[in-house]
Amino acid sequence: MSVPLYQHVYDTIIARIVDGDLGPGAMLPSETDLGRELGVSQGTARKALIALEQRGILQRRQGRGTFVTTTTPERDHFHFFRLRLADGSEASPELESERVSRRAATEAERALFGEDDVFEIERGRSVAGRVVVREVSSLPVTLFPGLADRAPLPNALYALYQQSYGIAIAEADEQLQAVLASEDDATLMGIDLGTPLIQVRRKAIDISGRVVEQRLSRYLTDALHYAVTLR
Amino acid sequence: MSVPLYQHVYDTIIARIVDGDLGPGAMLPSETDLGRELGVSQGTARKALIALEQRGILQRRQGRGTFVTTTTPERDHFHFFRLRLADGSEASPELESERVSRRAATEAERALFGEDDVFEIERGRSVAGRVVVREVSSLPVTLFPGLADRAPLPNALYALYQQSYGIAIAEADEQLQAVLASEDDATLMGIDLGTPLIQVRRKAIDISGRVVEQRLSRYLTDALHYAVTLR
DNA sequence: GAGTGGTCTAGACCACTCT
DNA sequence: GAGTGGTCTAGACCACTCG
Secondary structure (H helix, E strand, O other): OOOOHHHHHHHHHHHHHHOOOOOOOOEOOOHHHHHHHHOOOHHHHHHHHHHHHHOOOEEEEOOOEEEEOOOOHHHHHHHHOOEEOOOOOEOOOEEEEEEEEEEEOOHHHHHHHOOOEEEEEEEEEEEOOEEEEEEEEEEEHHHOOOHHHHOOOOOOHHHHHHHHHOOOEEEEEEEEEEEEOOHHHHHHHOOOOOOEEEEEEEEEEEOOOOEEEEEEEEEOOOOOEEEEEEO | OOOOHHHHHHHHHHHHHHOOOOOOOOEOOOHHHHHHHHOOOHHHHHHHHHHHHHOOOEEEEOOOEEEEOOOOHHHHHHHHOOEEOOOOOEOOOEEEEEEEEEEEOOHHHHHHHOOOEEEEEEEEEEEOOEEEEEEEEEEEHHHOOOHHHHOOOOOOHHHHHHHHHOOOEEEEEEEEEEEEOOHHHHHHHOOOOOOEEEEEEEEEEEOOOOEEEEEEEEEOOOOOEEEEEEO
């Protein structure tokens, strides 16, 4: 019993999602059926399902069933976009401008993605009519074939990654620093050169543990703030 | 069964910690004994214990037992202090300066704490010889009697709150904005006026759900960054 | 009413820690 | 070896959802 049985159930479900056997929104077998299929008891299957629910990969509802989480635009924005209004309510960002291109990877990107080319997406986002976000994302081209041809891209990129490429983002690691607005920032946001901004370097990690996107964002935080809870 | 049995176990343990019956580091009864004592099965007691472990309130180790989490300076720093070095490793902050005083609460503090007086702690912290943090904390006086007389306070305040006042911090809500260094910031940190800083407004919440501290911090992030993981 | 997840039990055995 | 948490089972009943 070096590897617990519930771990096997857990890994099996992850594999089925990664392989596309279970797409976004797909319903899983009941606890009893899943246990029978994999040769474990209902309680053991249940333990794996609960762990997957806690990681946000599955959603369970009493009386309905267990489903693969669909990365809706709502979840994408609320969970992975941390800008909030002064009263703590969600800020709904709207897409203001976009530029999608393909270019050679930097050395850091080659090390991160193991590829020579990346797509680069530069976007401006506005809240309440003011441009407050400027972000530049880079993605390995082989994971996202034909991405540039899909422009203009939808507001919520992670929902697109899951719907169109079967890549589900499970985690994002962010590193924040305070910077001064550059000329590009100032032009896009309509602010003075040297306005203080929060710069965020994000690595987005999918459920199989790969880094699938890197993003450099700059947030104007005079009316908004970046909210986070530590537990 | 409107309220599950494991919830009763959960609440009972929280109450014992809040009441001081279970202090930091105290060992709990075994799952079997706890279940017998509270009239539930071992599995039900176990479920409550695991939930408390996931909130960071208990620590469990196979073969040893279940213990009330001690807020060590290490946990305090690593978990509730998010500044990291460029390579992601922990930045160990050292206390550089301190001022403790008692003053009348602001209107916001009165609403938050329900008290008329607060202690105010202003501190500077350094990493690798440079002052990079300036923080001002305020605490309701009745929860922390005699705090001002304890100056100089230890580096890790949350460990002090638990050891000396039985108040265990379980959660911290932070709101981040980018600001420019004021004259006070510049003097303390030895930087130019107008250097960009990350300003953090934190509310610290204990295991019984009370807000027990408010803190306004400013971080110099030229060599460090504020790191956070979204799941 | 059939099917789902949520709670709860009683009992078994394994793996780890400490003395 | 005694005591702890970790895994696993089989079965029961409750609560919710939906046709």
